[in-house]
Amino acid sequence: MEILHFYRNNVGVHDPLFVRALVIADATGKSVALVTGDFLGAGCDEIRTRVREKTGVDEVWFSASHTHSGRWLVSTPTPGRLYTDELEWDELTEKGPIAERPEELQWNNGVHQAIDEIVAEAQRHMVPVDLRAGRAAAQVGFNRRLAAADGSIYMGVNRDGPVVPWVNVLSAHARDTGKPIAIYFEHAAHPVTVPHGSNLVSADFPGAAVRRIRKHLGDDVIALFGQGCNGDINSFPLRSTHADADAVGHKLGEAVLQAMEQSNVLKSTKLKLKTVVTELPTRPLPPLELVESLLRDNRGDARRLKQLGKIKTILLRGGTPPSRRFEVHGVMIGEEWCLVGLNYELFAQIELWVAKVAPFRWTMVNSLTNGGRAYLGDDEALALGPKGGYEAGSLPSWSGHETMSPSLGSPAVGCEAIVKKAIVELWS
């Protein structure tokens, strides 16, 4: 089978990939299933709807760890259709749509089934708990955006750039024994310490962090990792060795244990769930003249020609590029604790902003939650246009990730305000 990113054939397992579930309900019966998985990303609408229907929980959140030594979990292909919303992105993989790869489709279906089963299993094992929230200093990587002399952004180790210098932890402790039974933790960094040449699947540092936590607290403890606002952060060392990934995760696991030690019991018992959906406009398309010259310059590159062809078609009919559906999800416990979930890969700056302005004692932020196809840079990055680098760049530079996306370009400048407004709306 194919693993990514980068694409390579898988020949075995360094450490297994997991899906994990934590179901929380309040005294009124309102409930949420927090599901995490060791995936690069995932299409989630189908999962969320199906699990809600099968289990009766009010909300389902699906959060991908973004390990770069696993796979993309896609929606189940529907008969007669190769591409769903996420499979359209799959179009760009080396081997074509998953609907035409029986072995990989079987794996994908198996994961879907496992998710249904673990949520139901978590529900069956529910016990009265105290919830505790904590935070401890932690840093497993560095900001990865560096500016060249001409202002162009390139990827490297930016020791002075923004990071989220902590790990956030929510732990559930059985009321009768005080023993922790589940730990949900969040830190922001791309899991990219496993070398991209390794042909073994791995959960990278988040998997190693879970192993460290369970070694201390016991194998009956479920530890779930939710990725933070990692869009501009890489773990360190980058693409090094499996052993280094284990060491990085070990360090994070220690920080989680420390955060638990200095955590506080949440006194509130009221669970609130809210979702805000909005649209993010895509930046204006490049002028036709530029597109024509790019079409000439990129003869022989089928993928680029395909994107340019789509852009040209829209320009000729005077249209605008497809916008993005942006969703923010809030799980709030009284006025003490809030988990914000975002369906894109956002920059650390957003998480730092949430921590500063949120009207809660404790905050956690997960990107790559209930979706997560791509990057969403802040306005400062988006305003750099072609110089914006991998996460935010635009044509005529091909380095921008979003040029190859179904939206045909990066989000427009101004999206940062839309994102912040949507997050604030969770709290109103």
Ligand SMILES: [Zn+2]
């Ligand atoms: Zn990423």
